Amino acid sequence: MLEPVELSLSEMGDLAEIIPGPEPELQVTVHPIPRFGEPPRPRIIPVCEPTLTGNELKYVTECIETNWISSIGRFVQEFEAAFAAACGVRYGVACANGTVALHLALATLGLGPGDEVIIPTFTMIATANAVTYLGARPVLVDSELETWNMDINQVEDKITPRTRAIVPVHTYGHPVDMDALNEIAERHNLWVIEDAAEAHGARYKGRPVGSLGHAAAFSFYGNKIITTGEGGMITTDDEEIARLAWNLRDHAFSEERHFWHKFIGFNYRMTNLQAAVGLAQTEQLERFVEARRANAARYTERLSKIPGITTPPEAEWATNVYWMYGILVDEKEFGMTRDELRQALARRGIETRTFFIPMHCQPVYFHQYKGERYPRAELLCKRGMYLPSASSLTESDIDYVVGAIEEAHREGR
Ligand SMILES: Cc1ncc(COP(=O)(O)O)c(C=O)c1O
Known part of the structure; x- marks a missing residue:
């Protein structure tokens, strides 16, 4: 049977200091500042929630009424075309989620055992897992504090004769400095697959993310800027990547005979129901x-006036879309730790999340990277948290959250 990889904090040495404490218990609270037009009522402010106020119901109803609820139907193609156009590319390949979008995109490149793929250590685990599923090895790079993204200056040191691709992650909605990265990739003849799971609509020097590498992978999970419940998409201008991705997404059926397969494909299809929501x-x-x-x-x-709080970055060449509004908490200046602030906010009905735990600290990857240290990623992990960030957040919600942080700062001093 499958056994979990256990990792005790003592095994981690001083790395254990960055691992967050237990999740705070969220208390339903009557907020003194009600939503506009609503009486005060007990509620929580979730860290994120979908905003389904457009044509979602109309399009999903059409799927039901016309009986097209599986992965064939007009919405899959229309969603692919509309989302690709929003990213400024020719092709969109819709699939089941963001993780498999990454896996599919990397699979089209023919990566396998012995190959290396450069990724940031500070990311959500799907980035590393997509590489691992192929039998290839994720090679880790530290973060930079200017953007919270992978430090491009450290990429070249990690390139070996086995390196085949780089997967930059547009972390929390801030684009990576792609010109600098693409220049390195071109010089070393490497593929670039953007992990744009968190960055719908973000722009780099005016160009949309999703159009900045050979291909990109997006997630449409319920907490993303646009959602299909579960879902993902590859965007690309490369016809061959798109053609292979469509084929691999659907068990790699051949055109010459239906049940005739020349690749190990997958069932990573998106349903018409999901695509209906995605188009809306x-x-x-x-x-x-x-x-x-x-x-x-x-x-x-308001937050930049509070000592010990670092607000999220936006480079002058970037349009950050703030998928999640992240802050860093400096314990000494703020008066309490990040975890204590999370507890204080949870008592006031405010949900938060800690930043990612870097890949080299994960039980499943720790032994593979033992001895490697990434101090900036570790600092982000130790101090970072994100605040409620939904598109539907009201000004009074934000004022309530900031007020609660100000109160916690006063308590902590
Ligand atoms: C950076 C990053 N990559 C990949 C994914 C995977 O997307 P999904 O959850 O849709 O599989 C996520 C999900 O949140 C993510 O944040």
């Missing part, structure tokens, strides 16, 4: 991005 969401992408950026501006304006 894509129609609202610009509005959602505007809302996220306005929410972030309101948070930053």
